[in-house]
């Protein structure tokens with residue numbers, strides 16, 4: 367057995383990583399991270415064809431057939447999504463974890479070659495497998511009869527295969543399985559934080575979430591990150607009339623607070639791990655501790671606190687940090 371250890375210098379803050387992801391920052395930092403893949407040997411097996419799902423990657427040109435140039439992206443390419451999900455179904459590794467690895471390793475680039483590990487072996491392909499690891503875990507994901515390390519679809523199923531074997535060997539722990547992939551706690555934390563972002567982004571597109579105001583055409587007057595009196599604006603501002611009903615964006619449990627800046631503030635602590643925040647309210651409707659459903663009126667808009675006129679300041683907090691709520695809100699109105 368042979369293990370390649372990679373260290374991800376200077377990028378150990380998972381919250382920052384999640385923020386970057388959700389902020390939509392084009393994360394060029396990926397290009398600076400050192401590549402290699404940890405490896406463990408185990409039984410090799412090949413998949414039968416999984417059928418014709420998603421776009422076909424060309425093994426002749428090493429690219430997607432439409433000729434679209436690769437560039438660093440954090441959004442999961444739509445043509446890969448069915449493969450991430452099918453790989454989850456087959457191997458029991460959550461699709462968002464697989465997608466997070468693909469983002470972290472290559473920004474979904476089909477055919478990168480990373481730096482060598484200590485044996486001089488080069489990591490290859492979207493999931494940055496070492497060829498020696500691939501020999502053991504590489505599978506034919508797209509059903510063309512060949513397990514190709516440079517085929518991104520094959521690499522998705524192969525990473526799932528690898529993680530499933532290591533998960534089984536580590537008491538079912540996905541964290542331990544990821545640690546085998548690259549023996550660094552920073553790496554594991556980052557992968558899981560990015561994965562959580564992917565999971566949430568999809569959750570936000572599904573039923574169970576709604577816009578916080580009764581409008582489909584919101585007018586934003588403040589953006590996340592705007593400079594405000596020596597701090598950074600922690601949410602977005604949406605203009606609305608005084609007394610407009612403020613709607614629960616998701617079901618959850620209500621909290622109240624007040625502050626000189628926010629005036630009357632209300633929070634929804636949601637099962638998705640996020641706290642959704644509304645402030646400057648003229649009036650509370652939902653009581654502290656009350657369980658509310660999506661779309662329920664929890665308060666009325668106003669201009670309490672530091673505010674130049676009636677509006678909703680809306681924020682999302684995860685693990686004590688504000689994240690940009692705009693991607694969430696935009697997806698709700700798509």
Ligand SMILES: [Zn+2]
Nearest residue numbers: 588602603679
């Ligand atoms: Zn604001």
